[in-house]
Amino acid sequence: MGNVLDGVASHYRPRIVDDQIKQYLSLFGAIEVSGTKWCGKTWSALAHGKSVIYVDRKEKLPLVQADPAYALAGEVPHVIDEWQRVPAIWDTVRHAVDESAGRKGRWILTGSSTPLRPGERGHSGAGRIGRIRMHTMTLQESGDSSAGVSLRSLFEHRFAPVSAANGIEPMAELVCRGGWPEETSQTADAAQIVVRGYLSLIFEEGVPRFGGDSEISRRTALSLARNLGQSPTQKTIARDVFSLLPEEDPTESQLKTVASHLTILKRLYMIDEVPGWAPASRSPLRMRTKPKLYFADPSMAVGLLGLSSEALLDDWQTLGLAFENLVMRDLDVYARALPSVGHTPLHYYHDDSGLEVDAIIEKADGNWAAIEIKLSQDKVDKAAKNLLRLERKLQNDKRGYTPPPTFLAVVTGMGDVAYRRPDGIYVVPIRALGA
Numbered sequence: 001m002g003n004v005l006d007g008v009a010s011h012y013r014p015r016i017v018d019d020q021i022k023q024y025l026s027l028f029g030a031i032e033v034s035g036t037k038w039c040g041k042t043w044s045a046l047a048h049g050k051s052v053i054y055v056d057r058k059e060k061l062p063l064v065q066a067d068p069a070y071a072l073a074g075e076v077p078h079v080i081d082e083w084q085r086v087p088a089i090w091d092t093v094r095h096a097v098d099e100s101a102g103r104k105g106r107w108i109l110t111g112s113s114t115p116l117r118p119g120e121r122g123h124s125g126a127g128r129i130g131r132i133r134m135h136t137m138t139l140q141e142s143g144d145s146s147a148g149v150s151l152r153s154l155f156e157h158r159f160a161p162v163s164a165a166n167g168i169e170p171m172a173e174l175v176c177r178g179g180w181p182e183e184t185s186q187t188a189d190a191a192q193i194v195v196r197g198y199l200s201l202i203f204e205e206g207v208p209r210f211g212g213d214s215e216i217s218r219r220t221a222l223s224l225a226r227n228l229g230q231s232p233t234q235k236t237i238a239r240d241v242f243s244l245l246p247e248e249d250p251t252e253s254q255l256k257t258v259a260s261h262l263t264i265l266k267r268l269y270m271i272d273e274v275p276g277w278a279p280a281s282r283s284p285l286r287m288r289t290k291p292k293l294y295f296a297d298p299s300m301a302v303g304l305l306g307l308s309s310e311a312l313l314d315d316w317q318t319l320g321l322a323f324e325n326l327v328m329r330d331l332d333v334y335a336r337a338l339p340s341v342g343h344t345p346l347h348y349y350h351d352d353s354g355l356e357v358d359a360i361i362e363k364a365d366g367n368w369a370a371i372e373i374k375l376s377q378d379k380v381d382k383a384a385k386n387l388l389r390l391e392r393k394l395q396n397d398k399r400g401y402t403p404p405p406t407f408l409a410v411v412t413g414m415g416d417v418a419y420r421r422p423d424g425i426y427v428v429p430i431r432a433l434g435a
Contacts, residue, residue, distance in 0.1 A: 012047045013181065015040060015141055016337050016435050017134050021048050025077060025105035028130035029097030032083075035134035036269040036296040037112040037206075038198060040181040044134065045079045045108045052079040055086055068092040076106040083109040090129075097128040113206065113268045136179035136297040138330040140434040143184075144174055147434020149418045149426070151334040154407045155367060159420060164432035166416040171375075172309040175322045178299025179329070188309040195303040202270055212264045213257075216241060218304075220261045224271060224293055225304040228321040229328075231290045234258050269296055274328060277347035277360040279368075279394055279402040292348055298325040320375040323413045324358065327373045327430055331359055331411075334435040340364045349390065357390050367406045375413040383410045384425045 017033070021044060024031045033041045046052060051074030055064050064071045068088040071080050083089045093107050100106060109129070139145035148162030176188035180198075183191040199221070207217040223232065223240035238250035238258045250258075265271050276289030295301050301322050302312070312319040328346070335345040342364045349357040349370070359371040370390055372383035387408040394402040409426040411433060418428040 012043055013137075013141070015044050015134075016138065016333055017044060017132060018047070019337065020132055021045075021108075024130035024132060025108075027104065029100055029102075029104055029128055030093050030107035030109065031105075031130040031132060032109040032111060033132045033134050034111045034114070034269065036136070037201075038180055038182070039134055039136045039296070041110040041112070041134050042079075042081050043181070045081070045110045049077045049079040049108050050075040052081060054081045055089070056082040061085060064089065069096075072096055072107065077108050078106065079108045079110065081110050082112065084111040084113050094128050113210075133336065135329055135333050137181055137184060138179060138333045138435075139174065139326075139431060140330070140334075142179055145330075145431045145434055148432045149428050150434045151331070151361070152338055152435065154409065154426065155338065155363070155369065157406075159426065161417055161419045162432050163417050164415060164429035166414060166429070166431075168313065168414060169309070171323065171413045172312045172319060175298045175312065175319065175326055176302050176307075176309045178297040180297065180299070191299065192303055192308065195297075195299045199300065199303055202265075202268060206268050207261070207264055210264045210267065212261050216257060217261045217264060220258060221265060221270070221300075222304050224265075224295070225301040227293075228301050229292055229294060229324050231292050234262075237262070270300065271295055272329075272332070274332075274359075275344060275347050277349050277362065280400045294325045294328050297329065298322045301325060316375075323375045323430075324373045327411050328359065330430065330433065331361065331371065334433070335361045337435040338363060355386070355390060355393065357386060366403055368403070369407045369409065370405050371408075372410045373412075374410055377412060377414050380410050380412065380427055384408075384421060384423060387425060388423065 021031065021033065025048060033045055035041050053071050053074060054060060055071055064086045068086055069092055071089050072078065072092065080089060093109065140147040146162065146164065149159065153159060173188040177183060177186065177191040178195060180191065180194065183194055203214040203218045207214055219241040220237060223237045226240065227236065234255050235250055238254045239248065241258055242250060242254050244250060272294050273291035274294060275291050278289055305318065307318065312322065332346045335341060338345065340363050345361055345363065347360040347362060349360050357370050358373045360368060362368040370387050372387055374380060374383050391405055391408065395404060407426060409428055412427060412429050415427065415429040418432045420426050
């Protein structure tokens, strides 16, 4: 890859985000690579850097706190790992970019959380610091998908049937194991031991650092796991967190407590928001655009619920929800790798008639695609009808113009081949999908 720190090249597993990092280093004076802990941010940053400082190490932290400029010293591109431990680094880097006479690719910041209080990070850094979101490994990156059907090729109207690995037991294993770079060779049970330790680290150390309560944050996350892929209200979550009866309304104080802990979990990149999509032909007033919530990795939901791959096979509904979380993670990564995409290319659709579609991918040029997610093959027909209903509804809407979808697809957990149906809808097993 070039410009690799000693010891990194021989161990680094290329990531889809590498191309974006390389591009942004040529466009911005500095970049930030953010995402949940252990998703591989530091390794990716080091693969593109020439020097590094680890801000969160005890011998470095006091020095950087005393003088944030200390963190900027080093051969460029210089990696500043866990910059958020000293929020003043952000503005220090921004000012240094302004003073660098237009030179690009000087600093790579990595962060597993964002400063919580307004003002801790001053200026947004727009135009100076390019921001990149990183996720845990997709199935393509971990080698569990052949990537024989790429999202980009579907947008370019290129498709050929390909075979895919199949089996419900391996799918349950993948959901439990997750996409943690250091655990991709482990069994699901072994990986879950690490995941549960990771969750404890978040609740017992990460959350209190932002003024939150470890037990309330754990119960909040457990409520989200029970409502995976939904848009639960704060009342719903508060009833779970404070063990209220269905007919009991939480107090204002309880609602504020839940809201603050949701904010903390988002700041720690533990949960991701998928916003609702309002196409041009539909009034936003008639759309449900409250974000859906997913975990940064499906294994988190499994760990919170205390399940194993064997238990998931006996709980088809929960396996389906965790599988949806896995697919949404992969789609987010693949969508961000497309040319001509905005900051948030992945959405969902839900309107006032009850029509809902799991994923909408929209490019900056207006092209879009709709995708339904189904664990089993026996739900494909129903999913296809739903997609065609969406297409007809938007094309027949006279109140505005929405271009026809570039493609419609059903992504499945089961199935040994990717194919195109007579109605034009693609059916793609997740283990055949890639960027």
